[in-house]
Amino acid sequence: MAGKRKFELAWIGDKEETDFESIQISAEDLVACQGEIGDFKLICNKENQPEEINVANIIINLPYQEEPVLEKADSLFSDDYDINEDKPVIILQDYPELSAAVISQAGLEKALEIKDNYPDKEVYYLYQAMRFIEDNDRLYERARESEIIFLKFDLGQLKIIEEEIIHYNREDIDLKLNGNILAAPELKPAKETERIARIFNLADGYKEYLQLDNIYLQPTLSGKRGVYLLKGSRGPTALTYFEEELDFTLNEVSKNLAGVTEIDKYDREVDDQKCILCYTCYRVCPHGAIQRDDELNSMKVMDLACQGCNLCLSRCPTNAIQIEDDYLKIEGENEQDPILIICENSAEIAAEKYNSMVGKDPLESYQKIEVPCVSTVERGQIFEILSKYSSDIMILGCVSEACKHLTGHDRCQQVVERIKEDLEKLEIEQDRVHYERLSPRMAADLGAFLADWKEALKQ
Amino acid sequence: MIVGKLKDIKEIKDSLPDDIDSLLIAGCGSCVSVSLAGGEREADSLKELLNLYYQSKGKSVSIETETIKRQCDDEFLDELELPVARNQVVLSIACGVGVQHLAINNPGKIILPGLDTTFYGRTSDIGKWEEMCHGCGKCILDQFAGVCPVARCSKSLLNGPCGGSQDGICEVDDSIDCGWQTIYDRAEELGQLENLLDFESPKDWSTYKDGGVRSHKNPEFFQE
Ligand code: SF4
Numbered sequence: 001m002a003g004k005r006k007f008e009l010a011w012i013g014d015k016e017e018t019d020f021e022s023i024q025i026s027a028e029d030l031v032a033c034q035g036e037i038g039d040f041k042l043i044c045n046k047e048n049q050p051e052e053i054n055v056a057n058i059i060i061n062l063p064y065q066e067e068p069v070l071e072k073a074d075s076l077f078s079d080d081y082d083i084n085e086d087k088p089v090i091i092l093q094d095y096p097e098l099s100a101a102v103i104s105q106a107g108l109e110k111a112l113e114i115k116d117n118y119p120d121k122e123v124y125y126l127y128q129a130m131r132f133i134e135d136n137d138r139l140y141e142r143a144r145e146s147e148i149i150f151l152k153f154d155l156g157q158l159k160i161i162e163e164e165i166i167h168y169n170r171e172d173i174d175l176k177l178n179g180n181i182l183a184a185p186e187l188k189p190a191k192e193t194e195r196i197a198r199i200f201n202l203a204d205g206y207k208e209y210l211q212l213d214n215i216y217l218q219p220t221l222s223g224k225r226g227v228y229l230l231k232g233s234r235g236p237t238a239l240t241y242f243e244e245e246l247d248f249t250l251n252e253v254s255k256n257l258a259g260v261t262e263i264d265k266y267d268r269e270v271d272d273q274k275c276i277l278c279y280t281c282y283r284v285c286p287h288g289a290i291q292r293d294d295e296l297n298s299m300k301v302m303d304l305a306c307q308g309c310n311l312c313l314s315r316c317p318t319n320a321i322q323i324e325d326d327y328l329k330i331e332g333e334n335e336q337d338p339i340l341i342i343c344e345n346s347a348e349i350a351a352e353k354y355n356s357m358v359g360k361d362p363l364e365s366y367q368k369i370e371v372p373c374v375s376t377v378e379r380g381q382i383f384e385i386l387s388k389y390s391s392d393i394m395i396l397g398c399v400s401e402a403c404k405h406l407t408g409h410d411r412c413q414q415v416v417e418r419i420k421e422d423l424e425k426l427e428i429e430q431d432r433v434h435y436e437r438l439s440p441r442m443a444a445d446l447g448a449f450l451a452d453w454k455e456a457l458k459q
Numbered sequence: 460m461i462v463g464k465l466k467d468i469k470e471i472k473d474s475l476p477d478d479i480d481s482l483l484i485a486g487c488g489s490c491v492s493v494s495l496a497g498g499e500r501e502a503d504s505l506k507e508l509l510n511l512y513y514q515s516k517g518k519s520v521s522i523e524t525e526t527i528k529r530q531c532d533d534e535f536l537d538e539l540e541l542p543v544a545r546n547q548v549v550l551s552i553a554c555g556v557g558v559q560h561l562a563i564n565n566p567g568k569i570i571l572p573g574l575d576t577t578f579y580g581r582t583s584d585i586g587k588w589e590e591m592c593h594g595c596g597k598c599i600l601d602q603f604a605g606v607c608p609v610a611r612c613s614k615s616l617l618n619g620p621c622g623g624s625q626d627g628i629c630e631v632d633d634s635i636d637c638g639w640q641t642i643y644d645r646a647e648e649l650g651q652l653e654n655l656l657d658f659e660s661p662k663d664w665s666t667y668k669d670g671g672v673r674s675h676k677n678p679e680f681f682q683e
């Protein structure tokens with residue numbers, strides 16, 4: 001849109017000071033997000049002006065919801081807490097579940113603050129695990145010196161009676177503590193999280209936060225290019241290294257502003273005559289790279305957002321998405337050799353490593369199909385291979401947290417299970433399809449495992 | 460939309476005649492494609508699976524696939540004419556409507572269903588569909604806060620819930636939400652709880668199965 005102002009960065013939720021030309025939008029006011037990295041269009045309700053915002057990068061920075069763990073206790077984060085003259089103060093961390101590491105820091109600071117203001121007050125510090133990030137060890141030392149009493153517990157050693165009496169029972173210590181409790185609240189994702197996940201079409205995250213537990217997303221990536229997650233959008237551990245994560249993210253934004261290129265050289269074209277707008281591709285794309293093309297009334301793949309996994313191609317029920325790449329081509333010299341379908345992000349890398357370690361290519365004497373993600377595997381394709389070749393098929397996918405395409409490994413496994421079920425029902429070829437997961441680091445495992453498999457095949 | 464589910468492959472295989480020599484798998488490009496059961500992709504993988512099966516039995520059966528926009532309208536069937544003619548058997552993976560429309564247009568041809576037509580439903584998640592309507596012929600959604608008691612109450616009660624509603628779950632199965640709980644919740648949200656206090660008299664089921672086979676005409680196209 002000519003003449004329309006474009007921002008470098010949009011903050012959804014809380015804003016941090018930066019040098020970018022940025023705009024802040026509240027999560028409640030955001031209605032939709034279209035477009036891709038470098039050229040997002042955010043649509044807002046009338047509360048937010050302008051209603052349409054063009055922006056190159058997006059940071060979702062929602063606060064946590066703090067949920068109290070005990071009704072009568074004060075929050076460790078609150079500055080407004082009761083101090084009762086005759087009773088001790090009890091700091092409670094890791095109850096009922098382990099708190100994020102950053103809480104150790106807040107707890108120690110709070111304990112010291114109380115001890116500084118009320119030197120005669122007995123302060124107990126109950127915890128399951130003390131996490132030593134940043135200067136926690138120094139704080140801990142100071143706390144011990146100022147005679148704060150640290151009591152470590154395992155679940156089961158602590159009982160809360162009537163919300164203000166804590167019964168601590170560990171080995172030879174049996175204590176009933178009655179005092180003002182300052183408890184670490186449980187951190188929950190913000191109310192708007194689910195809506196925001198839908199708006200950005202992000203894969204469902206860990207414990208309902210927006211980020212999946214996956215090494216490719218560390219530290220603040222969302223899976224959708226140009227969209228980053230901080231604090232209560234990212235997950236329970238995001239507070240611990242917030243400054244580092246913010247630096248990383250802003251640095252990414254700068255790099256993006258300097259220019260982004262497509263991930264692979266292929267165009268994925270949707271045939272508007274075949275597309276029935278079933279939205280399957282939109283729903284399965286792990287990178288939020290598909291949107292509806294209103295002019296053509298069909299879907300379209302956004303080239304900068306696309307990460308090239310081909311999951312959309314393998315799931316479109318009408319075969320409407322096309323690519324000029326024969327990505328299912330079988331390579332190999334001997335038609336009798338077993339067939340490997342390998343992911344270029346795990347098995348392929350592991351094999352190269354094995355080769356440089358041992359001086360032998362573990363994939364030689366196999367026929368190979370190298371895929372950008374094993375989620376490209378389709379039932380029809382596997383049945384076809386089974387009827388054309390006499391050899392077994394091994395699919396080597398990724399371990400969950402190391403799948404570059406986030407949900408790809410799971411989707412492949414589901415397909416393989418359905419294949420096996422069908423073969424079993426027809427009582428044919430049941431044992432010819434195999435599926436294993438690897439990470440790129442598992443070079444030695446790959447070598448050993450392929451050798452075993454080959455041995456088993458011989459028998 | 461009409462939701463369907465591909466039949467168990469064993470059932471499909473058993474339904475095909477023993478002396479089969481050629482098979483057309485006919486897909487449908489509308490409803491059942493959306494429910495990921497009867498479209499081009501499913502037709503293709505079914506073909507590959509049956510190919511593999513016949514090959515393993517040492518039988519030679521030629522199998523082809525053709526998917527058209529809709530199997531329930533005459534005009535689209537043109538594209539199927541030749542493929543139907545050159546194959547001994549047709550396995551349609553459209554809904555039951557499509558299978559029969561194909562049969563009506565191809566007397567003398569064996570047309571088999573490859574799909575179970577399950578219900579009229581909505582997509583509730585990737586690869587997941589939920590029943591919403593029974594096609595009763597007289598819609599009463601306006602009286603029930605927009606939630607259908609016929610389709611979404613397991614017993615189609617018009618005065619509910621029954622005693623088997625527990626914490627919003629239906630006694631028929633743990634995985635089913637109580638339709639009547641949903642009706643009350645939505646009515647409360649809309650401030651329409653009052654409407655639910657009156658006794659609902661029995662519905663006129665003559666527009667549903669009780670009135671026999673149904674058909675209707677649009678008066679703009681017919682003169683009485
Ligand atoms: S999956 Fe295929 S048919 Fe469905 S919306 Fe995407 S491109 Fe269109």
Ligand code: SF4
Nearest residue numbers: 285306307309310312
């Ligand atoms: S190839 Fe993968 S990343 Fe690209 S649009 Fe398709 S599903 Fe999304």
Ligand code: SF4
Nearest residue numbers: 487489490531554557
């Ligand atoms: S035959 Fe008609 S009603 Fe049945 S699935 Fe196809 S388009 Fe839908």
Ligand code: SF4
Nearest residue numbers: 592593595598599607
């Ligand atoms: S009342 Fe009848 S037409 Fe209306 S949704 Fe229910 S079954 Fe369908």
